[in-house]
Amino acid sequence: MIEFRNVTKRYGDITVLDDLSFTIKSGELVCIIGPSGCGKTTTLRTINRLIEPKRGTVFIDGKDITEQNAVQLRREIGYVIQQIGLFPNMTVAQNISVVPKLLKYSAQECDKIVHELLTLVDMPYEENAHKYPNELSGGQQQRIGVLRALAASPPIVLMDEPFGALDPVTRDSLQEEVKRIQRKLKKTIVFVTHDMDEALRLADTIIFMDQGKILQMASPEEMLHKPADKVIKNFLGRHMDDDAPSTPKKAEEFMKQRVHKVHESAKTLQSIERMRKREVNSLVVIDDDDKYLGTVSIEEIKARGKAGKPVSEYINTETLTVNRNDDAKEALDKLLSSTENYVIVLNDDRTVAGIITRTSTAKAMGLALWGEIES
């Protein structure tokens, strides 16, 4: 358990930490997030006494950390920084066993730790232990950075924007790994980030800071649901419903324009042939004026159809339809609450404008979740 009690830090006239009080429970992964200069890194570095507060006290498991020798304290707390900071003059194995060696572990113990940890991140010992950091990729380097922090099994690990400099794919997999390691080894992790995605993904609890104060400390769920401040709302950005009354999206924005149509007088076999060719299982039936009449499905014709009869006899008029100017939400609601696979989108004159299928809704959902997808 880490407890901050009325911690204040000033640099000259600037207050970096303003009477900060909070508690982090053991075994939790806590993300500290906020705009740059909000004091998140300072908070982190106060925990291992790289920064000494002007006022207030930090307790770890009830003990005032200033009562302990700072060097000793740091050896019992893992530390990962953004620039990775692997020592370039040491091999992977030497880097990982730095802290155990400082703690005077025997050579065999160090070696055992290196073996175990490399296995934990799927980097075979034989291949990697004797490489130098500059022989590894950025992602591998930061994996080793994390392992170095874990080597002496500290109950607490501090991470200062550890994945900020990595590409999105590598970052994803490292986030996954940190989460997995944390669950497995039951560490208390304090994780500083400026990336809301990362915080929402990793954290059990998010501490949102601004100008040296905590604006909100809550679970990701709660923060999404009830952000306590405008700054937080801005930070959450696309994770939330927009405040501004945006114009509702229209059904036409989600439709595919390519629709396979058939005239009502077309014969059954001819229609089946057409469906086969287009690899669809139903067609939209229209009349002489191109107006929508209904749909006809391959099952329907196979079940009841007779050769030579026009498809107009087998039309399903119950198929879902919407107007192209209808709210897209309505169209999606209709589709999702039914067992149908599509909704037909009609123009004002009841001619066919397009079709919204379950596939296009999935795409739309993707857009809403991840924002614009670059082409």
Added chain:
Amino acid sequence: MKLITLFTKNGAGLLESLGVHIMLVILSVLAGIVIALPLGIYLTRHRRAANVVLAIAGTVQTIPGLVMLGFALVLLGIGTLPALVVLSIYSILPILRNTYTGITEVLPAYTDAAKGIGMTKSQVLFKVELPLAMPAIVSGIRISAVYIVSWATLAGMIGAGGLGDWIWTGLATYNTDYILLGAIPSAILAFVFSAVIGAVEKAMTPRGLRRRS
């Protein structure tokens, strides 16, 4: 041809001078290391003092060797000791400057990480800063050594011996042969020192640092 017979004829004397010369270089560079290395490390911890000290050392370096030897002659008399003192002073600056910049240029990420994982100040120095600065420091030593090989020829002037003796004799008697007898070996000696220390530098650079430098 004439030169070769000259060398063979004076072989024994030359060899002795060469020995003295090498001794002068090694002793004064060692003295330079002993002074400059700790001083350089100290200065990295006292950046304000560093500017002053480095400026003074830089100025001393610009005093002509002859003038310095003159002072040494007046203060310490004739012989090996005053020469060694002067040469040691000259060997300090390159080592000092390279030690200082070598350590100050170690990325803060490394020292921050080192401190953050629980190294004491001296552990940060010996396990991280010095190893990372070592290529720069050794290269400073190399520059010093090459300088001192040539400065040491001046030391002959105040009776310290070495290859300078031959050059001064040659100059005093307008005898080019004698000048060459001193100049050629000392030029070769400079190359040899540079190459040997270069090899040491390479050997002392950890594999993890090599590709970048």
